[in-house]
Amino acid sequence: MLIWRATTVEVVEASIVGLDVDAIVNAANAPLAGGGGVDGAIHRAAGPELYAACQQFPEVEPGVRCPPGEVRVTSGFLLPQKYVLHTVGPIWFGGGQGEPETLACCYRACFAEAERLGLSSLAFPAISTGVYGYPLDAAALIAAHETRVFAERRTAPFRVVMSVLGAEFVEAEERALMIESRRV
Numbered sequence: 469m470l471i472w473r474a475t476t477v478e479v480v481e482a483s484i485v486g487l488d489v490d491a492i493v494n495a496a497n498a499p500l501a502g503g504g505g506v507d508g509a510i511h512r513a514a515g516p517e518l519y520a521a522c523q524q525f526p527e528v529e530p531g532v533r534c535p536p537g538e539v540r541v542t543s544g545f546l547l548p549q550k551y552v553l554h555t556v557g558p559i560w561f562g563g564g565q566g567e568p569e570t571l572a573c574c575y576r577a578c579f580a581e582a583e584r585l586g587l588s589s590l591a592f593p594a595i596s597t598g599v600y601g602y603p604l605d606a607a608a609l610i611a612a613h614e615t616r617v618f619a620e621r622r623t624a625p626f627r628v629v630m631s632v633l634g635a636e637f638v639e640a641e642e643r644a645l646m647i648e649s650r651r652v
């Protein structure tokens with residue numbers, strides 16, 4: 469576990485749906501229509517009311533309820549967490565289409581929502597690193613950097629959990645946090 473000012477950061481190898489945190493982040497798609505991966509796991513655990521709540525968000529353009537880099541908040545319904553922060557990561561097209569900035573925006577938007585909602589803990593999956601194909605190490609560095617930027621500002625205690633599945637993901641997230649620590 470890392471401690472940056474009043475914020476602790478842990479990498480946990482466990483499904484995000486069972487974590488003891490105030491809110492979890494969903495790696496959703498722009499229509500907020502549910503899907504596979506972590507999105508599927510969250511919708512299954514939350515129950516059908518989550519899908520109905522997602523469909524209440526207006527489309528900002530046809531088929532887009534949440535543009536990449538933004539966030540939409542719902543209740544957790546049957547989940548143990550109070551809220552789900554649905555964010556849409558970038559699809560990896562090689563890195564020249566603004567993917568790093570969009571991914572950074574996802575983390576920033578989620579931290580901003582966490583503060584607005586008065587949360588004291590939040591769990592993230594490795595956004596974009598599954599179906600959306602973002603290279604793991606590069607994505608982990610962005611997650612670590614944005615977490616440290618948040619922690620540098622935050623004065624009240626806060627707990628960030630990086631929820632990952634697989635040893636390769638644990639190692640990548642921990643490596644990225646170590647690299648970011650050396651930059652403090």
Ligand code: APR
Pocket residue numbers: 482483484485495496497502503504505506507508509510557593594595596597598599600601602631632633637
């Ligand atoms: N808990 C934590 N992490 C998980 C879980 C889970 N239960 N299930 C999957 N993951 C991990 C994957 O191993 C991957 O590293 O979440 C990471 C993100 O993978 P995806 O869920 O595929 O998300 P993403 O790459 O952002 O793609 C989003 O996939 O499921 C669809 O609707 C979703 O269209 C959207 C797209």
